[in-house]
Amino acid sequence: MSDEERARRWTLALGADESDAAPSLSNSDRRMSDALSALYGDGEDTKKGRGGLGGSAPRVAKWLGDIREFFPSPVVQVIQKDAFDRKGLRQMLLEPEFLATVEADVNLVADLIALRSVMPEKTKETAREVIAKVVAELMKRLEARTADSIRGALDRSRRTNRPRHSDIDWPRTIARNLRHYQPEHRTVVPEQLVGFMRQQRRLIDLDEVILCVDQSGSMASSVVYASIFAAVMASLPVVATKLVCFDTEIVDLTEELADPVEVLFGVQLGGGTDIDRAIAYCEDRIERPGKAHLVLITDLYEGGDAESLVERLMRLVASGVNVIVLLALSDSGRPSYDPKLSARVASLGIPVFACTPDQFPELMATALRREDVHGWAADRDIKLVRADD
Template sequence: MFGNVIEEIVLSRWKLILGQSADPTEEIQLTGEEERIEKLLQTAYGDRQTGGFGKSSAKVRKWLEGIREHFSPEVVSLMQKDVLERQNASEMLLEAELIEKIEPDIQLVAIIISLQELLPDTTRKVAKDLVARLVRKIEEKLRTRIQHAVRRGLSPRSHEVNPAGSLIDWKKTIIRNIKSYQPETAQIIPERWFGFYKGYMLKELFLVIDKSESMISSAIHASVIGAILASLKSIRTHIIFFDTEIQDVTDKYRDPVDILFSVPMGGGTDIGRALNYTYQQMRYPKRSLVFLISDLDEYAPLDDLESAINRITSSGCNLEALLTLNEDGKTEFNHKVATMFQTRGVRPYSCTADKFPDILCERLMKL
């Protein structure tokens, strides 16, 4: 009996490899999941009669979602490349007449961004136009709130100071010293002075964005947020993407669409290297705020990451670890690495794009 089970598994695997034509009488029965996998493979590697997408862009999208569900990222990349070459899917998916009828959503845009290096020049402009339509919607939703968050977060707050070297906040100084009022002379003799230190240092904000396949949706939102922040002169914003290499796009682009199409998505993850690079760019660590946006699925040695975390936190820099920055805040993440961050005083948490302006304002106020 056990031998029969093994034989059935082997035969079903061969059927998946060779395709439906190898079993025209359907003597080999596939499970429900195997049938779904067989259809995905047939679409990519079948002949013109049995494979391909016909003239349906919905089929392309469904197929792309399906391979992500059933195959590893490495296999997904290979199958995407194969289907674009064999079935001309990119031309069909990005045909201008079809694009005009499609209402872009984050999933579709994420797929296009992940495929950008494989797109022929003739379809790249159409792809950018589609991505831009979604990006503008996100911008419209977030721009005013982010601008307001920065204004509130950076509004000057006076502190107790030495009056000889500061700009005095007279209102606060009087209120805090009202008990020192002298009736005989009708004067207040301050015991504590409040004011602003001379020499304003521009605060720095770093968006350090994981560009692995699982983080594309968050990378899209982070690019929009980064472009909005980069347009503000009241704060210096750095936009840094990483996998196992660093891609710093600070001051290179103002349009988030250009940012997204300048950064190839996918690859491994070396958070430690990204944090070390970020630290090297800081002018004043105590006046710097870092948002690491990653599911923390670290590929590099954890000892290196631990050293990088300690280096940043011990410098006085404010480090935040966002596990996601998307529409719903849902994500899968590496719990072991998350625990490492937490034991070093950095509690990772999920965040939606809608909540980010409030978090940004709160953190800026603490700088």
């Protein structure tokens, strides 16, 4: 690295004042420095007329445009979050001009949901468009994988020579067609496919999945992802899916699952937490315990009756309900949670851990097959809460 490049990087890291000679900085470098100083400066820059994120939405929109030009999307999202925290930019979310330029992600969706009650109608329309865009991107990323993992339990004791593409047993198909190996193409041409037959399942025999989601502020991103997955699963005719969100109140969003954007607008982020009351609500709506799967998504900071909650979960497990507790359903997979209550719940034999969205489809497939979720998590180096923690 040349001395000039080293000087340039140090100047960008420390910030450049208008009076600085700093010949190593180009106009583009100065714009980058100004964009960062507006957020991370010590306040002196604002007095000199450089930076600062106050004022009108157009000024913030220009700042967002600059940081998107100079930094990749993951860095932009980090900078935006810092801007919300340091400069009070949540008030800017009430302006449609700002929303039209912001880099949308799951955390922004959570902010919009939390603020929608104080938004003017014009801003609500823009917010809905932003949320719809993020939901569409998440559906594209997660829908096919979730559907493939969950759609129809595969009956691996029965085979067919006319399988669907997703049901092909590739090792057996290749072994059966080795005589058709084509050396010039270095591949096997399969003349006969071998695959698994899907079980024909009657409506009355459907597995029932209840996603019971803590909508307190700390669980915001988990609520967004859970709503997306609930909408995907509700579109599959092979499982009966319900979505229940709660804080100290309970919102049953099952009837809204055809429209995931509407689901998110039905969420009430914030407030206290009464997990026991939510589980009681779900317990009353479980029709066949032996076919029911209850996925409780919460950090287990209980504001209600913890003793009653533990007893209720114990009763559900004893009745045959497949209970799983996710401390978070988020990209980071690193939850903050109540260790004492988590350990008590784990002592009931309930798997208690955090899960990323990319892991969730496989988790649900494992649960629907009634396989060992503890073993599934351990095989993937997912930290499980233990009873003796």
